[in-house]
Amino acid sequence: xxxLLRRASFxxxxxxxxxxxxxxxxxxxxxxxxxxxxxxxxGRLNSDAMASLYILFGLDEKKSIWEQYVDYWGALxxxxxxxxxxxxxxxxxxxxxxxxxxxxxxxGVTTIIAFLLGxxxxxxxxxxxxxxxxxxxxxxxxxxSIPYFWLGLIVISVFSVTxxxxxxxGGYAAGLVPxxxxxxxxxxxxxxxxxxxxxxxxxxxxxILGMRNxxxxxxxxxxxxVARAKGLSEKRIMFAYAARNAVLxxxxxxxxxxxxxxxxxxxxxxxxxxxxxxxxLFQGIGxxxxxxxxxxxxxxxxxxxxxxxxxxxxxxxxxxxxRREG
Amino acid sequence: xNVKTKLGLGILSFxxxxxxxxxxxxxxxxxxxxxxxxxPPSGAHWFGTTMTGQDIFSQVLVGTRGxxxxxxxxxxxxxxxxxxxxxxxxxxxxxxxxxxxALSNVFLVIPALPLIIIVASMLPSADTVLIAAVxxxxxxxxxxxxxxxxxxxxxxxxxxxAARASGERTWRIIVFEVLPNLMAVIASGFVGTVIFAVMLxxxxxxxxxxxxSTWNWGTILFWAQSNQALGQGxxxxxxxxxxxxxxxxxxxxxxxxxxxxxxxPRLRKVRA
Numbered sequence: 158x159x160x161l162l163r164r165a166s167f168x169x170x171x172x173x174x175x176x177x178x179x180x181x182x183x184x185x186x187x188x189x190x191x192x193x194x195x196x197x198x199x200g201r202l203n204s205d206a207m208a209s210l211y212i213l214f215g216l217d218e219k220k221s222i223w224e225q226y227v228d229y230w231g232a233l234x235x236x237x238x239x240x241x242x243x244x245x246x247x248x249x250x251x252x253x254x255x256x257x258x259x260x261x262x263x264x265g266v267t268t269i270i271a272f273l274l275g276x277x278x279x280x281x282x283x284x285x286x287x288x289x290x291x292x293x294x295x296x297x298x299x300x301x302s303i304p305y306f307w308l309g310l311i312v313i314s315v316f317s318v319t320x321x322x323x324x325x326x327g328g329y330a331a332g333l334v335p336x337x338x339x340x341x342x343x344x345x346x347x348x349x350x351x352x353x354x355x356x357x358x359x360x361x362x363x364x365i366l367g368m369r370n371x372x373x374x375x376x377x378x379x380x381x382x383v384a385r386a387k388g389l390s391e392k393r394i395m396f397a398y399a400a401r402n403a404v405l406x407x408x409x410x411x412x413x414x415x416x417x418x419x420x421x422x423x424x425x426x427x428x429x430x431x432x433x434x435x436x437x438l439f440q441g442i443g444x445x446x447x448x449x450x451x452x453x454x455x456x457x458x459x460x461x462x463x464x465x466x467x468x469x470x471x472x473x474x475x476x477x478x479x480r481r482e483g
Numbered sequence: 484x485n486v487k488t489k490l491g492l493g494i495l496s497f498x499x500x501x502x503x504x505x506x507x508x509x510x511x512x513x514x515x516x517x518x519x520x521x522x523p524p525s526g527a528h529w530f531g532t533t534m535t536g537q538d539i540f541s542q543v544l545v546g547t548r549g550x551x552x553x554x555x556x557x558x559x560x561x562x563x564x565x566x567x568x569x570x571x572x573x574x575x576x577x578x579x580x581x582x583x584x585a586l587s588n589v590f591l592v593i594p595a596l597p598l599i600i601i602v603a604s605m606l607p608s609a610d611t612v613l614i615a616a617v618x619x620x621x622x623x624x625x626x627x628x629x630x631x632x633x634x635x636x637x638x639x640x641x642x643x644x645a646a647r648a649s650g651e652r653t654w655r656i657i658v659f660e661v662l663p664n665l666m667a668v669i670a671s672g673f674v675g676t677v678i679f680a681v682m683l684x685x686x687x688x689x690x691x692x693x694x695x696s697t698w699n700w701g702t703i704l705f706w707a708q709s710n711q712a713l714g715q716g717x718x719x720x721x722x723x724x725x726x727x728x729x730x731x732x733x734x735x736x737x738x739x740x741x742x743x744x745x746x747x748p749r750l751r752k753v754r755a
Contacts, residue, residue, distance in 0.1 A: 171589045178598070186605040295487070295733075298740075302732025304682055306689060307704065307725035314713050325713075370743075373750055413591045413625070420596030424686060428708075438597060442604055442692055450604070454597040461594055 160479045164469045168462045175458040179451050180229050183214045184222070194242055194445075206240050213239045213448060238455070239448035243440050249452040252437060257456060259328055260433035263349055264422045265464075267356040268415070274357070275364025276407055280400045282365060283372020293365065301362030305421035309355045309428035316351060324348050326430035352429040356422050367410060371403035378402075401475065408472050412465040419461055484741065491737030498731055501544060502551035509541035513698050524719050531719035534710045542703050543723050549699035550681055550731070553615045557680030560619035562673045565626030570665070572627070573634025574657055584631060590624035599683065603692040610694050614687065618680050625679075626672035633668050637661055667746035674739045678732055685728055700724040 195202065195210060202210075212228045220228070232238075238249035282290040317325035329335070329344040375381065376399055384394045426435030434453050441449035473479050511517075517536035524531045530539035572583035602617055637643060638661070646656045662669075687693045688701025691709075695702055703724040707713075712720040744750045 167585065167588065168592075170585065171592050174589050175593050178593075182601060182605065186602070294740075295737075298736045299729060299733045302678070302736060303725065303729045304685060304689075306686065307721070307728065310704075310708070310713060310721055311725070314716075314718055318713060318716060370750060374747070416592055416594040417596075419594050420686075423596065424690070427690070438600065439690065442600060442690055445604060447601070447605070450597070450601050454594075454601060457594050457597055461592065465592060 160473060161466075161469060165466065168466060172459065172462055175455065176230075176233065179455060180226060182451075183447065184225075194447075202240070202246075206246070209237050210239050210448065213451075233455075238452040241441075241449045241452075242446040243444045243449055249448050252449065253434070253452050253456050256433050256437045257460075259431060260423075260426065260435065261460065263352060263426070263431060263433060264356065264419060267353045267422070268360065268418060270353075271357045271360040272364055272407075272411065275361040276368045276404060278361075279365045279368025279407075280372055280395065280403070283369040283376065283403070284395050284399065286373055286376075294369070297362035297365050300358060301366070303359060304424070305355065305359045306424040306428045308359055309352065309425045312351050312355050313428070323351050325351065328432040348431075352425050352431050355425050355429075356418075359421060359425075360418050363414060364407060368403060368407055371406055372399060375399045375403040405472070405476055408468055408475065411468045415461050415464055415468075419457060423457070485744075487737045488741030491734040491741065494730055494734035495738065498547060498727075498734075499551060501547045503548070505544040505547045509538075509544040511538035511541040513537060513542040513545045521715065521717055521720075523717075530723045531717070533706060533720060534712075539703065539720060539723060542698055543700065543727060546698035546700050546703060546724070547727070549611050549697055550684065550728075553611060553618070553684045553699075554677040554681045556612065556615040557619045557622055558673050558677040560616065561622040561676045561680070562626060562669060564619065564623035565630055565672060565676075566662075566665075566669060568623065569627035569630030570634050570657060570661065573631040574638050574653075574661065576635075576638075580631070583627075587624040587627040587631075590621060591628065595621040596683070596686065599687065600690060600692055603687055608694060611697055611699075614684060614693055615680070618683050622676050622679050622683075626669075626676060629668055629672060630665060633665055634661060637664055667742055671739050671742040671746070674735050674742065678735045681728070681731060700728055 195207065209232055212225070212232045236250050238253070241247055241249045241252050244252050278293070282293055313325045316322050324330070324347060328348055329341060330348075333341050333344055335341060381394060381399055384398045389398075423433075423435030423438060425431070426433045427439040430436055434457060438450060438453045440446070441453065514537060517532065517538070519528060519532045519536050521534050521536075522528060522532045528538050528540060530543060532538055533542075568583050568587060572580045572587075599617055599621060603614060606613060606617075643656060643660050646660050651660075684693070684699065685701035685704070688695075688699055689704045689708065691705050693701070695705065701724075704721055707717070707720040707724075710720075712718075740750075
């Protein structure tokens with residue numbers, strides 16, 4: 158268990174660092190955009206909302222930085238992230254809780270699909286080295302060099318504009334009310350196809366390449382040779398001997414690539430106007446809505462850390478060495 | 484050097500040359516408007532024109548410099564940072580290692596894109612060099628991690644012990660004994676950072692948080708998206724810039740494969 162405890166405490170430190178960066182950024186950087194916003198919105202803010210914005214953005218200069226920091230934590234722990242300027246007067250926390258499920262659904266499912274698919278293709282490509290599978294490498298390299306959002310634009314122009322097969326924007330058809338009905342769920346799935354394919358195609362290449370290279374390295378190990386000498390079946394050697402060892406760096410790499418993938422996936426949401434956090438962030442950028450942007454950053458960081466912890470549990474199950482030390 | 488590496492170097496030199504001479508060979512002023520509104524590619528406008536009649540071919544040529552500059556500046560800055568942090572952590576070990584490793588892991592795990600978007604949009608003027616500096620601050624961590632691991636495996640080797648026994652200073656051992664053995668790792672880290680930086684810069688321009696007064700491939704895509712180029716079927720507005728990004732990225736990745744194969748002979752092509 159020490160392995161998990163150590164990882165968990167690392168994630169807590171990371172979370173603290175992210176929250177503290179969020180606290181310091183508006184105070185360190187020049188300019189006072191939030192003050193300008195508050196002046197503009199003027200009388201429409203009530204005193205509670207004013208107070209929380211003052212706490213979050215350090216406009217209350219009579220207090221020492223330390224007191225401001227304590228107040229800031231207090232506000233966060235109450236779930237108070239300030240008011241959104243874009244969706245005024247909705248609190249940021251409400252905006253985020255509406256869009257989070259969309260992002261978790263879309264990015265979560267596509268990332269798992271891309272990881273499984275990419276790892277499987279990588280296993281075969283590494284095992285059958287020197288066959289036609291080698292031509293996959295330049296192709297996947299090219300695909301992984303395409304920015305996610307640009308692929309999204311191309312996908313829209315082909316499958317929505319030139320051949321109008323699937324919807325290009327939104328999370329469900331206009332006019333439907335979110336509920337557990339067949340019609341609504343069908344519409345959600347239909348709208349998720351294009352952004353989903355975009356994310357899978359852009360992110361699968363990284364897994365294929367990493368897994369292939371590890372398979373190539375592992376295949377040359379002595380224990381694979383021994384397994385062959387014992388006359389085990391090809392399939393057994395490939396999966397239970399080579400792949401099981403080769404996949405470990407992919408899983409620990411999963412944790413580290415996730416932040417990057419999520420960044421790309423947020424861009425895909427923007428391009429497809431998908432009602433998740435990415436699109437909310439995009440609307441926030443346009444309006445210079447700092448409370449909203451910072452809220453999105455915190456929620457995404459939290460989600461990435463939780464996903465990392467889950468990947469660590471997977472690692473624990475696959476690699477007995479991490480279990481033994483505890 | 485194999486064909487793939489040569490191809491990668493070739494494409495990279497091509498874009499570098501365009502980055503230098505792009506301003507001079509561009510047939511039009513990239514921001515100048517004309518009467519050819521939203522016209523498809525033709526002899527006069529190789530990549531077509533925008534909604535306001537700007538020549539897209541000129542925008543791509545002029546925009547190359549911004550992309551290459553950010554790639555190079557970030558590559559250098561972030562590589563230096565990663566060497567300082569990674570090699571120090573790996574060589575010193577102990578508490579310094581724990582602290583520096585935790586620092587680079589924190590930077591790796593936190594999603595960089597939303598953080599940089601926030602920083603870039605808070606800056607009063609987000610010009611090219613400033614953006615390059617901000618990107619470098621998030622781009623060094625991966626290289627540092629790889630360098631640390633490699634240094635750890637080197638620091639107990641015989642030639643390092645010999646240098647230590649003969650009384651060389653720590654900094655001298657690091658610079659003259661350890662660093663030369665890390666060159667392949669440093670080089671591939673540099674190339675990886677350039678890819679990361681170019682992608683991030685183009686993304687930031689596309690989202691619209693970077694100053695739009697200078698051209699780069701991302702700004703072209705920003706204008707294409709904000710003028711609904713897709714809905715109007717103006718594919719020529721966003722296809723060239725995107726293909727350039729993909730080509731440059733592929734070239735850099737191919738160079739990295741070359742470096743990997745040089746450092747890890749098992750990855751080299753099996754000869755029949």
